[in-house]
Amino acid sequence: MQEIVNFLIRYKNSIFFLLLLSLSIFFTVQSHSYHKSKFVNSANFVTGGLYDWANDMDSYLHLGEYNKRLLQENEHLRSLLFKKTANDSVSVKMDSASYDTPYTVYSAEVISNNYSKIDNYLLLNGGENDGIKGDLGVITSRGIVGIVEETSKNYTRVLSILNSNSAINVRLKKSKHYGTLVWNGENPNVVQLTYVPKIANIQNGDTVITGGKSFIFPEGIPVGIIHDFHLGTDKNYYDIEVQLFNDMTDIGYVYLIENNNKEELLNLDQKDE
């Protein structure tokens, strides 16, 4: 007994070190795996509040730029609206109460954004109190940004598409060939598209959009354009470099999309198994 106590006293620093180290390695491993409830998380009261405060001061500097983007988006939406009214000569009036859209849209502001690491996250000021839940798709007017991973009362953490855990179903706009969007950790404005079969006819400059096969993003949200491609090592699939429409280093405001039929779809999906 005496010896055990002596041993503990002699090596107390090493034991303490190993204890804390294993704790932090545990946090690290947890942070590298997708979809685990994480303890070390910036969507909490203290860090969220501080980022919010810092962003308040910073956002004034970008107001002009965000206004311009908003105008461009309004312009685009207006043109769609005019096209639609011109097409429907007899407009069908619908009772708005019974008009059940499959998607609900929320908006939020990005208060912390990182893009220089392998696993990047965004923090939004808006959380459960604003109706935001887990697994919503996050987009801007230009293209996709990521998927909601964690929410707290007032803040939301988003798994950016610039994250090694991110894999999003996308397709080519001109043909219905699907692929998976991943990121190799290098350039924050270029992501990789894999599993597009050799038979697909692709060219530089082709547009990539979301595929709508997952229940998170609706089909047809812009992603980026192809700027380089070659056949992969197995000679069956292309390795494609996609230049994003979004500037991931400067995002500003985002929209969150909720699929209202998701539970129904998931239930149906599970019945298969």
Next chain:
Amino acid sequence: MNRALLSNSIRFVFLVLLQVFILCNVNFLGYINPYLYILFIILLPINLSQTKVLFYSFLLGLCVDFFQDSGGVHASACLVIAYLRPVILRFSFGVTYDHQTLKFRSTDFGERFVYILFMVFIHHLVLFSLEIFNLDHILLILKKTLYSGIFTVLLIIFTMILFRKKAT
């Protein structure tokens, strides 16, 4: 002692905030960031018990992790240099360290430089290995360690010169 505690607490808070709000957003050439906050561990009093050094370093790393959403990456890296600190101190300063009479201000620049160099590069190597967490990217790990390390060392020396106390 109380005064040392106060100045160290202020340094802790200041370095964490500086790190997460400014230095982590530098992204020089796309990915090079300095990690100045380890200056706190470098400057901890030498006669402080090793258990306390480990605990404070862990706390420091965890604070940065909370802001950066990086799990326990910074905490692990800080723990490793805190654990190795006595070894590095003995290696860099030699006999003066063993006699517990060492004061940073009175050491010569070469010895201090070696100490900082070892602390920074070990910290960065552990940090980026855990952050990238993939041996396929070993070249990227080494590249980031080297470039960010140089940036950090320069910034630490610069800060130490800037905040040098008047010779007493």
